[in-house]
Amino acid sequence: MSGTGTRAEAGRAARRASAIASTLIRFAAVVAVTYLGLLAVTFFIGRVIPIDPVLAIVGDRAPASVVERAREELGLNLPYHQQFLIYVKGALQGEFGRSVLTTNPVMTDIRRVLPATIELATLGTLIGALIGVPLGVLAAVRRGTLADQIVRIIGLIGYSVPIFWLGLLALLVFYARLRWTAGPGRIDVVYEYTFTPITGFYLLDAMLLRDWAAFRDIFAHIVLPASLLGYFSLAYISRMTRSFMLNELGQEYIVAARAKGLSETRIVWAHALRNAAVPLVTVIALSYAGLLEGSVLTETVFSWPGLGLYITNSLQNADMNAVLGGTIVIGSIFIGINLLSDLLYRMLDPRTRPR
Amino acid sequence: MKPLLLVDDLWVSFPTRTETVEAVRGVSFTLGRERLGIVGESGSGKSQTGRAIMGLTPANAHIRAGRLQFDGIELLGIPARQRRRLRGKRLSMILQDPKYSLNPVMSIGRQIAETLRSHETIGNAESRERTLEMLEAVQIRNPHRVYDLYPHEVSGGMGQRAMIAMMLVAGPELLIADEPTSALDVTVQLDILRILDRLVGERGMGLIFISHDLRLVASFCDRVVVMYAGKVVEQLPAAALARAEHPYTRGLLDCMPKIGEQRHPLPVLERQPEWAL
Numbered sequence: 001m002s003g004t005g006t007r008a009e010a011g012r013a014a015r016r017a018s019a020i021a022s023t024l025i026r027f028a029a030v031v032a033v034t035y036l037g038l039l040a041v042t043f044f045i046g047r048v049i050p051i052d053p054v055l056a057i058v059g060d061r062a063p064a065s066v067v068e069r070a071r072e073e074l075g076l077n078l079p080y081h082q083q084f085l086i087y088v089k090g091a092l093q094g095e096f097g098r099s100v101l102t103t104n105p106v107m108t109d110i111r112r113v114l115p116a117t118i119e120l121a122t123l124g125t126l127i128g129a130l131i132g133v134p135l136g137v138l139a140a141v142r143r144g145t146l147a148d149q150i151v152r153i154i155g156l157i158g159y160s161v162p163i164f165w166l167g168l169l170a171l172l173v174f175y176a177r178l179r180w181t182a183g184p185g186r187i188d189v190v191y192e193y194t195f196t197p198i199t200g201f202y203l204l205d206a207m208l209l210r211d212w213a214a215f216r217d218i219f220a221h222i223v224l225p226a227s228l229l230g231y232f233s234l235a236y237i238s239r240m241t242r243s244f245m246l247n248e249l250g251q252e253y254i255v256a257a258r259a260k261g262l263s264e265t266r267i268v269w270a271h272a273l274r275n276a277a278v279p280l281v282t283v284i285a286l287s288y289a290g291l292l293e294g295s296v297l298t299e300t301v302f303s304w305p306g307l308g309l310y311i312t313n314s315l316q317n318a319d320m321n322a323v324l325g326g327t328i329v330i331g332s333i334f335i336g337i338n339l340l341s342d343l344l345y346r347m348l349d350p351r352t353r354p355r
Numbered sequence: 356m357k358p359l360l361l362v363d364d365l366w367v368s369f370p371t372r373t374e375t376v377e378a379v380r381g382v383s384f385t386l387g388r389e390r391l392g393i394v395g396e397s398g399s400g401k402s403q404t405g406r407a408i409m410g411l412t413p414a415n416a417h418i419r420a421g422r423l424q425f426d427g428i429e430l431l432g433i434p435a436r437q438r439r440r441l442r443g444k445r446l447s448m449i450l451q452d453p454k455y456s457l458n459p460v461m462s463i464g465r466q467i468a469e470t471l472r473s474h475e476t477i478g479n480a481e482s483r484e485r486t487l488e489m490l491e492a493v494q495i496r497n498p499h500r501v502y503d504l505y506p507h508e509v510s511g512g513m514g515q516r517a518m519i520a521m522m523l524v525a526g527p528e529l530l531i532a533d534e535p536t537s538a539l540d541v542t543v544q545l546d547i548l549r550i551l552d553r554l555v556g557e558r559g560m561g562l563i564f565i566s567h568d569l570r571l572v573a574s575f576c577d578r579v580v581v582m583y584a585g586k587v588v589e590q591l592p593a594a595a596l597a598r599a600e601h602p603y604t605r606g607l608l609d610c611m612p613k614i615g616e617q618r619h620p621l622p623v624l625e626r627q628p629e630w631a632l
Contacts, residue, residue, distance in 0.1 A: 252455035258411055259450070260470045260521065261443030271458055278460070350460060350505040 027342075031335060036088075038331040042324050043087050047080070051318045056100055096325030101317050106325035109310060114329065115200030116186060117299070117306035120225055121291035127230025128237050129284050133273075135234070136241025140249060141268055151238060158235025163228060167301035170224050182220035184303035191217060225302045229295060233287045240283045244276035251275075278349045285341035292337075293330045357427060359529055359561045360386040360408065364421035367403045367412060378403040378416075380585035386529070390555065390562045392572030392593065395582035401565045404582070405531045408563070409448050410438045425529065444474040447527035449551075452538035453514025457506035457521075464490075464502030467521045474525050489520040493550050512543035516550065523554060529561040537566070548575060569596070569607055584631040603630050 054070045062070075071077055074097075075086055090096060096106035139151035174181045182188065186202055187195065195214045197205045203222065206215035248254070249272050257267045296308035303309075307326055314322035346352050367379035379400040384391065395401045403412065410430065412418050423430045425446060430438065450456035458466055467489060468482040477485075483502070490498035493516040506514055515535065522530065532551065536544040552575065555562045566572050572579055573596045581589040581604050589601040599605055606624045 252450055252452070253458045255411055256450055256456040256518070256521070257458070259409055259442055259448040260473065261439050261441070261525075262469065262473050263439065266473070271461075275458070275460055348460065350462075351507050 027339065031339060034335050035332070038328065038335070039088055039091055040084075042327050042331070043084055045327075046320055046324050047083075049320075051320055053320050056318050056320070091328055096328070097321040099314065099319055099322040101314060101319045101322065106322050109322065110307065110325060110329055112200065113305055113307050113310045115197075116202075116304060117292060117295065117308060119201045119203065120222065120229060120298070120304060120306060121288060121295060123222065123226035124229025124291050124295075125233055125284065125288040127226065128233030128287065131230070132234035132237030133241050133280070136238040137245055137268060137273060139238065139242040140245030143246065148242075151242070155235045155239045155242075158231050159239070162297075163232055164297040164301050166231075167225070167228055167298055170228060171301070174224060181224050182217065184301075186218065186221055186305060187214065188217050188221075225298050225304060229291055229298055233291060236287055237280075237284060241276065241280060244279055245272055248272040248275045274348075278345060281341050281344045281348060285337050285344075289334050289337045292333055358385040358387055359426060360563075361422055361424040362386075362404075362408065362420065363423070365404065365407060365423060366417075366419050367400070367407050368417045369413075369415065370417065375417075377585055379407065382582070382585075382587050383421075384580055384587065384590060386561050386563065388528075388559050388561050389578065390564060390576040392564045392566065392576035392579045393582060394566055394569050394572050394579060396567060398584075399582040400585040401582050402533055405448065405533050405563060405565050409442060409446065409531060410435075411442075411448070440474070443470050443522070443527070444525045445527050446529040446531070447522040447525070448531040448533060449515075449518055449522050449535045451534040453506065453511060453518050454538070456518060457514060459506055462503050462505055463509070463517045467517065467524055470521055470524050486520075486524065489524040490517070492523075492554065493517070493520045494546075495520075510543075511539050512546060515539060515543075515547050519547070519550065519554070523558075526558070527560065529563070530555065531563045531565065533565045534567070535564075536571075537568075570611065586631075588630065601630075602627065 053074060054067055054076065057074075058066050058070050075083060078086070094107045098104065099106050099109055102109055135151045135154070139148040142148050171183065175183045191214050195202075195206070195209070195211060198208055199205055202218045203215065206212070206218055245268075249268075254267060254272060257271050262271075293308070295304075295306065296312055298304065299306045299309040300312070307330065311323055311326040313319075314326065362385070363383045365379055365382045366377070369376045369378060382400070382404050393401045393404065406412050407418055407420075408423070408425075408430070418431070420431060425441065428441070430441075457463070461469075464483070464486050467486045471477060471482045471485060487498045487502060490501055495501050495513065495516055501509065501513070501517070506517075509517065515538075519535075535551065536547050539547060548571075551562075554560075562576075564572060564576055573593045576593050579589075579591060579593050579596060580587055581599070581601065583603050589599055589604050591599060596604075597608070599608060603624075606622075609622050610624055612618070612621055
């Protein structure tokens, strides 16, 4: 009995291991194909748009020989498939050429601006999820009551009011009038020479450096834009949570859970929300990815030196290397977040696990 | 002797925007430690009667009764908290389709143990032990394996056994089975009924068996209540079903084919408006 039991057990374990391995391989293949597609699209865009990178570097009045030399240096005289190979090779090594605007390698610039964006988006998503999910649950449980209406109105406002307008309003009220928070930027100029970032995530850096005065200042700077982005994602997350929860609360297994005599708290949080969490993961991940790429307006209003602002500036100055580099980085982040939410999805829902 | 359950003039109504739908209209019956079958077509109010006894009527419904007593406790008069403590522990309910009535993201063993843990303060080891015993009692051959499986990984028959285990593990005195075999294959139906039959007999429980299957109810129960349009139209011992008097019951019985008989086409039920009054 025990002999067959362990053999069956071993067989199951082996099957499971091979299932996990094949899943991982499939994941890797999907990522590779998606990434290649991303590179192809950005390459195509870079060649199609009516901006001559050579002219952008040497200027309109350069002699023909200089233009020709620059063209050769950039590799633009090669056939397209060779250019694409060089492009892919560069992208894989994180090499996107130099920015015309800042004269730094694009990757150096991105390494400087990306943490600012990630820091803001992460805080915003944390606020959005930690407040939005409970609000959505509350609205669903108290469906049709005043609480539900209030949550829905909060959501509707956050969803429909332009974020730059709210941003300006918030600056006017909390910074200009009340002086509760700091103004635009990430950190006050007085810290410019005393505060040397390590990771680029300023809040984290200040903690690592134990520079609490700087920490307070950084916090005062980030609190407004992070709250705004948080409100924005809260609006979306609470609405989705409400509808997912209403769907789950109407299921038969909820009736069964009541028939078992479980408390309402347990039914709502351990049964309904646990099931609603499966699609919610995707919603939160997408909203996070959205904040990473789409907080251009917030970054502009708050002079936040992030990726959105960098790419917009580069675009306005025809700095194609920077634009393409930034686009690829954002695309990679998107792929990464999707992958992560896929994995999380599998952890939360036993029906999607390999048997 | 005091009856286990006393239902006297039970009404359940659902107000909608334009009118009020009366799902149950003055149902009365008593139940001892016996098997009572409630039959009726869909919409006859049989499920809502069962849910009203359990206290699982949707929040927007109005429910009233002359008396609704379980073991002498007036169910409509006690606070919700006390009502909840009765559910699962002293009265319990099996739902129709295990595909929907089991939580898809919780393992079967944990769902069964959860019933125990919400009514008793017991440790992990003991709740696991008693869950495994219960799985064995519903004739699951490999309880250790099934304990860790998820609902989507088992068959319908196995799922319904798990459902029975989940609802009986805390040892209730009254069980309401709401169409417990309607979603299952015919061959599996018999297995489930046999398990239910044995457990109800062994534990001396009262059983309300809700079904639309007249023959099944007649063979499985001691007494039959026939419902039509929210009312009890007839109440009689199962053995006396053949001598039913109400034209609705008679009509249903006449529609059933009998072996060795040639009737083509089979008669259908001719509804009379006065039945619904």
